[in-house]
Amino acid sequence: MVDNSDLVVVVREFDAKKDVREVEEVERNCEVGPSGKLTLFTHLLGDPICRVRHSPLYLMLVAEMVVTKGQENQRTEIVGMIRGCIKTVTCGKKLSRNGKNLKPLPVYTKLAYILGLRVSRTHRRMGIGLKLVNAMEEWFRDNGAEYSYIATENDNQPSIKLFTKKCGYSKFRTPSILVQPVFAHQLRVTRRVSIIKLSPSDAETLYRCRLSTTEFFPRDIDSVLNNKLNLGTFLAVPNGLYDGESWPGSEKFLATQPESWAVLSVWNCKDVFKLELHGASWACRMFAKTTRLVDRVLPWLKLPSVPELFRPFGLHFLYGLYGEGPNAVKFTKALCRFVHNLAKERGCGVVATEVASREPLKLGIPCWKMLSCTEDLWCIKRLGEDYSDGSIGDWTKSRPGLSIFVDPREF
Structure with a gap:
């Protein structure tokens, strides 16, 4: 056993030249979500950033466990990862007069999306997931994102508790x-x-x-x-x-x-x-x-x-x-x-x-x-002031419409 005082978790940007093998190993051992008694696993075909790289802005972070024993012995192990992307989307609508008629126009906001949060099974309940989310949100804010959202299974209680209890997200939409x-x-x-x-x-x-x-x-x-x-x-x-x-x-x-x-x-x-x-x-x-x-x-x-x-x-x-x-x-x-x-x-x-x-x-x-x-579950968080145009107020408190647009780059 390694004493906790000898463990240090470092969150850093994914390095495609040296991290692929370890990241794929963590991914292989982490289920995507339950399907009855079946479990769904993902194979990323050699490109860990594939699910975000088609977005305008994207980033992947890894959590690296540094184990030290004295000052000479040191080894590292990737124990978690997170992916995020940023784009501009419609968050509401406003009416604009077009001649004699009122025409609805979109209200846009800069939205961030967290996906692919994984923590090795042997390193869960150590605060690693929270550390990854906090680091990703910092990058979101630095790049001007006004909201952040995540998608999770409605029965994935550990994920829901992490985001709603510890990270300040609120339940927002329940698509199918x-x-x-x-x-x-x-x-x-x-x-x-x-x-x-x-x-x-x-x-x-x-x-x-x-x-x-x-x-x-x-x-x-x-x-x-x-x-x-x-x-x-x-x-x-x-x-x-x-x-x-x-x-x-x-x-x-x-x-x-x-x-x-x-x-x-x-x-x-x-x-x-x-x-x-x-x-x-x-x-x-x-x-x-x-x-x-x-x-x-x-x-x-x-x-x-x-x-x-x-x-x-x-x-x-x-x-x-x-x-x-x-x-x-x-x-x-x-x-x-x-x-x-x-x-x-x-x-x-x-x-x-x-x-x-x-x-x-x-x-x-x-x-x-x-x-x-x-019933999938989308949770949302307001990262800062809404700079769209002030016409919709706080998007997190808006009522759902009949439809949503699901971006295929984030599925």
Whole structure:
């Protein structure tokens, strides 16, 4: 045993040249979160900063345990890490007069996000997590962030206690993470719907026109849509409305839009990280394998099969879901079937999305309850004065809307 007086914890910036191996070891031994009796683990594919590096500002810190014995013997060990990023997002809206009409405009704020907080199992309850959070928040303030938020499972009591009791965060939003397995067979997409792939510029125009006042909408949406991990933005409209050459562009589309339509974008998490379920019983594994075999041998039965989730698997993340009209839910369902087939072609195990708990389009998003999280928890903290424009006051006290925009760079 090493006496506590011989232990020193140093928080420093991650060094990609020497820290990768130790960081990956800590990551491998830390579960992401519970899924019933199963445990989800993450594989970062050799890039520990992958989940934040696509944001405008980002940082990764590590907690290094320095063990000293006398003045000559000294060894170090990485026992924890934390990642953070900063961007500008919508935190509310204000009304501005446009001619005779009042037009809602977004109110922006500089928002920080903490993710990937990990502490080695053998070094927990030693204050290391708190030390990492405090160091990251200091960097947030130095870079002008006005708010900081985190996402955690609603039953992860150690994480909730750390942030709400010790770090001053308050419970803010409870979105739902919806996960659909990718089956061995293609899903049928109704012929009543045509699906059009939009250019990044058309997608940006559409999103800024319809979602710019939605909470957490990133002001740099153009960077998201032009990122190499973005697989495309797909618009569902009534069949026959446009042929291959008649797409008028988003501005004209919105000026003469059909009664119902829906849109979403797809982010390729498969090339960033992979997930793996641990803790499944032998019987559970055999059942899953049997469903896959039956699905391959008798594909015309369209039986739902359990993909191989007990080895590292990739996922596609759906974001920017929006629709209008009485059939928007049906159009959303058609889009989800389309992106399921896209994920199958690219070898993914699941398709996932995250939406507000009261999202109207939620009914059109297929999911398996055993893989999903019906109530994720977002906690928020005000780091300083709100410098946006003073029109919304304290964002932490605002009421939730029907929708939120979940940035795929932070999933």
